[in-house]
Amino acid sequence: MPTHLTTQHRGPALSSSRRPGGRRAVVLATALVALAAPALSACGGDSAAAGGGATLKWTSSYFPTHWDPVVGGSGAQFRELALAYASLTRTDETGKAVPDLAKSWEYNKKGDRITFHLRPGLKFSDGQPVDAAAVKAAIERAQKQKNSALFGDLTSIKSVDAEGLDAVLHLTQVDYQIPQLLGERVLQIASPKAAKNPAKLDQNPVGAGPFTVTQLVPGTKAVLKKNPDYWDAKNIHIDNVELTSAPDASTVVSGLQTGVYNFADLDPSQASAAKKAGLDVFVQPGFNASNLSLNINKAPFDNDKVVDAVRYAINRQEFVDKLTFGYGEVTDQPFPKGYVAYDPKSEADHPYDPAKSKKLLSEAGYKAGAIKLDLVIPADDPQAEIVQSQLAKVGITVTIKVDKNWATPFFAKNLTFSLYGTTGRDSALQTLTAHFGPNGPLNLSSPYEPAGFEAAVAKVRQTPLDAPDYATVLQAATRAGLKSKALVFTYSQPNLIAKSKSISGLPKNPAHIDWTGVTISSGN
Numbered sequence: 001m002p003t004h005l006t007t008q009h010r011g012p013a014l015s016s017s018r019r020p021g022g023r024r025a026v027v028l029a030t031a032l033v034a035l036a037a038p039a040l041s042a043c044g045g046d047s048a049a050a051g052g053g054a055t056l057k058w059t060s061s062y063f064p065t066h067w068d069p070v071v072g073g074s075g076a077q078f079r080e081l082a083l084a085y086a087s088l089t090r091t092d093e094t095g096k097a098v099p100d101l102a103k104s105w106e107y108n109k110k111g112d113r114i115t116f117h118l119r120p121g122l123k124f125s126d127g128q129p130v131d132a133a134a135v136k137a138a139i140e141r142a143q144k145q146k147n148s149a150l151f152g153d154l155t156s157i158k159s160v161d162a163e164g165l166d167a168v169l170h171l172t173q174v175d176y177q178i179p180q181l182l183g184e185r186v187l188q189i190a191s192p193k194a195a196k197n198p199a200k201l202d203q204n205p206v207g208a209g210p211f212t213v214t215q216l217v218p219g220t221k222a223v224l225k226k227n228p229d230y231w232d233a234k235n236i237h238i239d240n241v242e243l244t245s246a247p248d249a250s251t252v253v254s255g256l257q258t259g260v261y262n263f264a265d266l267d268p269s270q271a272s273a274a275k276k277a278g279l280d281v282f283v284q285p286g287f288n289a290s291n292l293s294l295n296i297n298k299a300p301f302d303n304d305k306v307v308d309a310v311r312y313a314i315n316r317q318e319f320v321d322k323l324t325f326g327y328g329e330v331t332d333q334p335f336p337k338g339y340v341a342y343d344p345k346s347e348a349d350h351p352y353d354p355a356k357s358k359k360l361l362s363e364a365g366y367k368a369g370a371i372k373l374d375l376v377i378p379a380d381d382p383q384a385e386i387v388q389s390q391l392a393k394v395g396i397t398v399t400i401k402v403d404k405n406w407a408t409p410f411f412a413k414n415l416t417f418s419l420y421g422t423t424g425r426d427s428a429l430q431t432l433t434a435h436f437g438p439n440g441p442l443n444l445s446s447p448y449e450p451a452g453f454e455a456a457v458a459k460v461r462q463t464p465l466d467a468p469d470y471a472t473v474l475q476a477a478t479r480a481g482l483k484s485k486a487l488v489f490t491y492s493q494p495n496l497i498a499k500s501k502s503i504s505g506l507p508k509n510p511a512h513i514d515w516t517g518v519t520i521s522s523g524n
Contacts, residue, residue, distance in 0.1 A: 001143075054239050055240040055520070063386040067081065070141055070466070081188055086177075090514070091184075102116040102118055117134070129194045130164055132164060139169075139187065156178065177427045180418045206230070211236075221245070222243040248263060252498070265497055266497060268327045269456055288423055292314070292490065294416075295413065295445050297487050300366070307358070314352065314387075314488055319386055319491035322386065323386075332348065341428035369397060374399050375418065376402075377418060417493060428474060
């Protein structure tokens, strides 16, 4: 679910522009500067496929608005940026941080300093070395660049010392989440030389990822070729990539059938047609979750009974039934069941109970029809209509208002009532603080935070990821966060993918698309 830019820039992402509950991507993208630069071509030729070899033809509704990872570093777009950029760490199929550009790392005894040891001999696609100085430059740029989407994610890092291939991060507090944090979502590392001109980098990405960009038509198409200098190049079996911005959802299946594409994220409404067409339709694990955002600093949500009335008025199953075509599930928290941060003790804390909702409204002093709310959203969204209908049943009148400049009042915390969704982060704690923390970008009620949340978060930071009680401590933080009166989670919709059967299965890394080991056979 898309996210941030100057005002968008701090939270987990909203959903795809084509998906119910996430049409915000298009709106948020328009808030960015229009990219009108001519196509760049570093290596000539109109198509990566011209050189032959296995070609990935990926059409994406998340086509990057920005190719500078500091600016674009949010939303689902990081999956496409990961073609060109690598990070210190990445996550495996369990969601655990594992080596990427860094081969290993260790904390000091106190837990307020971590040293990342980089792999030797690596270089960016412009020939510059991948070393600790590059890591230092990347972190400092993410913290200081005016239009950075990442500065709010890096508050635990006080300073960085570059010692050859060792990047020493001095922290503002004990924080064992850093290896989880500095993966693809938060620190895709660009060449420091190229990043001296961020505007140029935005049009001409220079990273150390599995592919290098040879042609870029902003907002439309990117052509890439395999990077022979990538640290794990031996396990990258794709020679060329043609990445395009997805057309209307209804035309994606025909494009896959005819071979215009061989890989695409898919709207659930098209899943049945894709299967009938003989395509491989599958769910890539993720952390997607949609919610209602309430501002308790404004009436009527400054009354706790009204907040609870809304909680009990929401029938989560209706969202699943009407919007996900059998692929979604109800959720009352920003994590899927089975994930380490999911808190079973908080499950169904506020079940659907319209009679209880009406009783609470009466106790709060409101007669049926007395509460009139504007639900402000960035684009037409079927979620909003469901919310409108459900609240009408308990006597709350909702008027849906579309504001194309929605991002500005939302992140300024000026709205009373809105919708949002998250794709989560590799650090579960970061997902929690973004939603429930006093400065959380997704907390419409800032500076409010639920009682006990700050202490629970501090305990998570102070608990090593491999500690026996880590899961228990993390789930306690989730439980504390879910006491928040500012969010009502509704449903989750998976990352649905359709591909040609010529493409082998992908690693099931949550929220990521990893091309390691993936092969493409001849034919469709």
